[in-house]
Amino acid sequence: MIVAGTHATEDISxxxxxxxxxxxxxVEVVMRGMGEMSEIHEIFAxxxxxxxxxxxxxxxxxxxEILKSI
Structure with missing residues (x-):
């Protein structure tokens, strides 16, 4: 759901x-992909x-660990 495409239009809304x-x-439908939301940017980052x-x-x-075993 990063981009709001056909699935968002047909199924969700x-x-x-x-x-x-x-x-x-x-219900309030927001026709934006999650990739457009700054909060999602922060989570991904x-x-x-x-x-x-x-x-x-x-x-x-x-x-x-390797150095200790030598």
């Missing part, structure tokens, strides 16, 4: 909205930063 409204929910930091930490730990 159509069938899903109707189903939820029939169940008594108030956080995931990338954690992955990069984790990889670097893992590499340091592996290097230290």
């Amino acid at each position: 159509g069938e899903w909205r109707e189903t939820l409204e029939k169940e008594g929910f108030s 956080g995931h990338i930063k954690r992955a990069l930091n984790s990889k670097e930490e893992n590499m340091k730990n592996k290097k230290n």
Whole structure:
């Protein structure tokens, strides 16, 4: 759902909205992909930063383990 395409138009703003409204929910359809939302940018950036930091930490730990075994 990074980009709001055909699926968003046909399914979400159509069938899903109707189903939820029939169940008594108030629905506001926002026809934007999640990739357009700054909050999603922040989440993705956080995931990338954690992955990069984790990889670097893992590499340091592996290097230290190898050096200790020599």
